[in-house]
Amino acid sequence: MKQLDSEELMKRIHAYIEQLSYSREPKGLYDPIEYVLALGGKRLRPVLMLLAYNLYREDVESIFSQAAGIETYHNFTLLHDDLMDNADMRRGKPVVHKKWNENTAILSGDAMLILSYQFMMNQCPPEHVQEVMEIFGRTALEVCEGQQWDMEFESRNDVTVGEYIEMIRLKTSVLLAAALKIGAVLGGASSADAQKLYDFGIRMGLAFQLQDDYLDVYGNPAVFGKKIGGDILCNKKTYMLITALEQAKGENREELLRWLNAAEFVPEEKIAAVTAIYNKVGIAGYCDAQIEKYYQEGLQLLNEVDVDDARKENLRIFVHHLMERKL
Amino acid sequence: MKQLDSEELMKRIHAYIEQLSYSREPKGLYDPIEYVLALGGKRLRPVLMLLAYNLYREDVESIFSQAAGIETYHNFTLLHDDLMDNADMRRGKPVVHKKWNENTAILSGDAMLILSYQFMMNQCPPEHVQEVMEIFGRTALEVCEGQQWDMEFESRNDVTVGEYIEMIRLKTSVLLAAALKIGAVLGGASSADAQKLYDFGIRMGLAFQLQDDYLDVYGNPAVFGKKIGGDILCNKKTYMLITALEQAKGENREELLRWLNAAEFVPEEKIAAVTAIYNKVGIAGYCDAQIEKYYQEGLQLLNEVDVDDARKENLRIFVHHLMERKL
Numbered sequence: 210m211k212q213l214d215s216e217e218l219m220k221r222i223h224a225y226i227e228q229l230s231y232s233r234e235p236k237g238l239y240d241p242i243e244y245v246l247a248l249g250g251k252r253l254r255p256v257l258m259l260l261a262y263n264l265y266r267e268d269v270e271s272i273f274s275q276a277a278g279i280e281t282y283h284n285f286t287l288l289h290d291d292l293m294d295n296a297d298m299r300r301g302k303p304v305v306h307k308k309w310n311e312n313t314a315i316l317s318g319d320a321m322l323i324l325s326y327q328f329m330m331n332q333c334p335p336e337h338v339q340e341v342m343e344i345f346g347r348t349a350l351e352v353c354e355g356q357q358w359d360m361e362f363e364s365r366n367d368v369t370v371g372e373y374i375e376m377i378r379l380k381t382s383v384l385l386a387a388a389l390k391i392g393a394v395l396g397g398a399s400s401a402d403a404q405k406l407y408d409f410g411i412r413m414g415l416a417f418q419l420q421d422d423y424l425d426v427y428g429n430p431a432v433f434g435k436k437i438g439g440d441i442l443c444n445k446k447t448y449m450l451i452t453a454l455e456q457a458k459g460e461n462r463e464e465l466l467r468w469l470n471a472a473e474f475v476p477e478e479k480i481a482a483v484t485a486i487y488n489k490v491g492i493a494g495y496c497d498a499q500i501e502k503y504y505q506e507g508l509q510l511l512n513e514v515d516v517d518d519a520r521k522e523n524l525r526i527f528v529h530h531l532m533e534r535k536l
Numbered sequence: 537m538k539q540l541d542s543e544e545l546m547k548r549i550h551a552y553i554e555q556l557s558y559s560r561e562p563k564g565l566y567d568p569i570e571y572v573l574a575l576g577g578k579r580l581r582p583v584l585m586l587l588a589y590n591l592y593r594e595d596v597e598s599i600f601s602q603a604a605g606i607e608t609y610h611n612f613t614l615l616h617d618d619l620m621d622n623a624d625m626r627r628g629k630p631v632v633h634k635k636w637n638e639n640t641a642i643l644s645g646d647a648m649l650i651l652s653y654q655f656m657m658n659q660c661p662p663e664h665v666q667e668v669m670e671i672f673g674r675t676a677l678e679v680c681e682g683q684q685w686d687m688e689f690e691s692r693n694d695v696t697v698g699e700y701i702e703m704i705r706l707k708t709s710v711l712l713a714a715a716l717k718i719g720a721v722l723g724g725a726s727s728a729d730a731q732k733l734y735d736f737g738i739r740m741g742l743a744f745q746l747q748d749d750y751l752d753v754y755g756n757p758a759v760f761g762k763k764i765g766g767d768i769l770c771n772k773k774t775y776m777l778i779t780a781l782e783q784a785k786g787e788n789r790e791e792l793l794r795w796l797n798a799a800e801f802v803p804e805e806k807i808a809a810v811t812a813i814y815n816k817v818g819i820a821g822y823c824d825a826q827i828e829k830y831y832q833e834g835l836q837l838l839n840e841v842d843v844d845d846a847r848k849e850n851l852r853i854f855v856h857h858l859m860e861r862k863l
Binding site: 233234235237238289292293312315316318319320322323324326327330335338339342343346347349350353354356357358360361 | 560561562564565616619620639642643645646647649650651653654657662665666669670673674676677680681683684685687688
C-alpha cells in the first residue's frame with residue numbers, strides 16, 4: 210500500500226483548503242472565513258487525520274472534506290479565542306476583530322463552526338457518519354469546556370497540576386486525538402485500533418502543549434514565533450508555574466509569590482527573575498520528564514495498533530518532528 | 537390517528553426542555569445555557585416540528601430531541617444576536633453578556649450551537665439522519681447570512697423591498713420552514729409534502745415578521761411586549777420604512793428624510809411624526825396586503841399537502857392564532 214509522508218499530505222490538504230471557495234453571499238460573512246483559513250499554519254490536525262487513514266487505506270483524497278472540517282473547526286476556535294483574549298495578531302497578521310470588528314468575529318466564527326460540520330458530513334460514508342459525527346460533536350464541546358477552564362484559571366491561585374493537565378487535555382489534546390480517530394474510523398480500523406490512536410493523540414497533545422509552555426520560557430525567540438516570557442508576564446498557571454509553586458521553598462518561594470502579586474514591574478525583570486527561580490528549582494527537568502513520559506506512553510500506544518509496523522513510520526516521523534522543536 | 541393540539545405539544549416540549557440537565561462541567565459554561573433555555577418563550581419552532589410530524593405519526597415524543605435541538609439553535613442565535621446588538625434585556629431578564637460577561641456570551645453560545653447539533657443527531661433514525669442534518673446545517677448557515685445582511689443594512693440607505701424580504705426570509709423564515717420540514721421528513725412524508733411544508737413555513741415566517749414590524753409601529757404596548765416605535769427610532773429599514781420612502785411624495789417625503797437624518801430629536805416626537813407620515817401614505821394598508829398575501833399563499837401550500845384535511849387543522853389553528861396578534 211502506498212504510504213504518503215506528512216509533507217506530501219500537508220501540501221495536498223493545504224492545496225485543497227486553498228481552493229475551497231465560499232461563493233455564497235454576503236461577502237461580509239464569508240471574506241473573514243477565507244482570510245482566517247488562508248493564514249495557513251501547520252495543518253496539523255488534517256495531516257494527523259490523513260496519516261491515520263493512510264494506515265488502512267491509500268485513497269486519502271476521499272476524506273479531504275473531513276480533514277478540511279477539522280481544520281475549519283480548529284480555526285474557528287482560534288478566531289473566537291483571539292476575540293475573547295483580545296489578541297492583536299495571529300500568524301503575523303491582524304486578527305479578524307481588529308481587521309473587521311467584534312461583531313464580524315462573532316458571526317463569521319459562528320458560520321465557520323457550522324461550516325466545519327458541513328465539511329465533516331459532506332460525502333461521509335453512510336456506514337460511518339453516525340460515529341464520525343459523534344466523535345466530532347463530543348470533541349467540539351470538550352474544546353469549549355477546555356477554553357472555559359482556561360479562562361476560569363486566570364482568576365484562581367489554587368490550580369493543581371491535575372486540573373491543568375485536564376484543561377490542556379480538553380483544550381488541545383482531544384482535537385488531535387479526534388482527528389486521528391476519525392481518520393482511523395473512516396479507514397475502516399477496528400474499534401480497538403481507533404481508540405488506541407485516540408489515546409496516542411491525547412498523550413502527544415499533552416506532550417506538545419507542555420513543550421509549548423516550556424518553549425514560552427526557554428525557547429529560542431527566532432524559532433518559537435512568539436515573544437518569550439508571555440506566560441510569566443500574565444501569571445498563566447502552566448505546569449511550570451504550578452510545579453514551581455509546589456517545589457520552591459523558603460526564599461525562592463517568597464520571591465516567586467512577590468512577583469506573582471506585583472502590581473507594577475518592568476517586564477524584562479519579571480521574566481528574568483521568575484526564570485531564575487525556575488532554574489534554581491529545576492523546573493526544566495520536571496517538565497522534560499513529564500513531556501518524555503507522555504511521549505513514550507504515546508509511542509507505546511501506537512506500537513500496539515494492529516497494523517504492519519512499517520506503515521506507522523510516517524506517523525512516528527511526524528510526531529518526532531513536532532517534538533523536535535524543543536531539542 | 538391521535539391529533540395533538542399546539543397547546544398540548546407546547547406543554548410537553550416545554551417540560552422536556554426544562555428537564556434537560558447539563559450535568560457537565562464547568563458550570564461557568566453550562567449555567568448560562570440553562571439560563572437562556574429557561575427564559576421560555578413560545579417554543580414556536582419545536583411546536584411546528586411536532587405538528588408537522590403529527591400529520592404522519594403520533595409518537596411525537598420520539599422526536600423531542602430534534603425539537604429541543606431546533607429550540608436550542610434558535611436560543612443560541614438570540615444569545616449571540618443580543619451580544620452583537622448590545623441588548624440589555626430578553627424576555628424581561630438581563631441578557632447573558634450583562635448577567636455574566638461578553639466572553640461567557642461568546643463561549644456559552646458556541647457550546648449551545650454545538651449542543652443543538654448533538655440534540656439534532658441524538659436518536660435520529662439512521663435512514664433520515666443525512667437528510668435531517670443536511671436541512672439543519674444549510675438552514676443554520678442561512679440564518680447567519682440573514683443576520684449579516686441585517687447588520688449591513690443598518691449602514692445602507694438604498695435597501696430595496698426585495699432585499700429586505702430576502703433578509704427576513706433568511707433570518708426568520710428558513711428556521712420555521714426547516715422545523716416543519718424536519719418534522720415531516722422524520723414522520724415519513726414524501727419529498728413533495730416535505731417541500732410543501734417547508735414553503736408553507738417560508739410564507740408564514742414572512743407574514744409573521746412583517747406583522748412584527750407592523751406591531752412595532754401600530755401594536756398595543758400592553759400586548760406587544762416591546763416598546764412601540766423602536767424600529768422608527770433606529771431607522772431600521774423595515775418593509776414599512778422602505779415602502780414609505782418609495783411611496784411618499786413632496787412634503788411627506790421631505791419630512792421623512794429630515795427625521796431619518798436628524799442627529800438629535802425627542803424620541804416621542806420622532807415616533808409620532810414618522811407614524812403620521814406612515815398614516816398619510818397608507819403604509820398600514822400596504823403592509824396588511826403583503827401579510828395577507830403571504831398568509832394565503834402559505835395556507836394554499838398547506839392545502840396541497842397530501843394528508844387528510846382534518847389532520848391539518850391543528851397546524852391551521854396554530855398559525856391563525858399566531859397571526860391573530862395583529863387583529
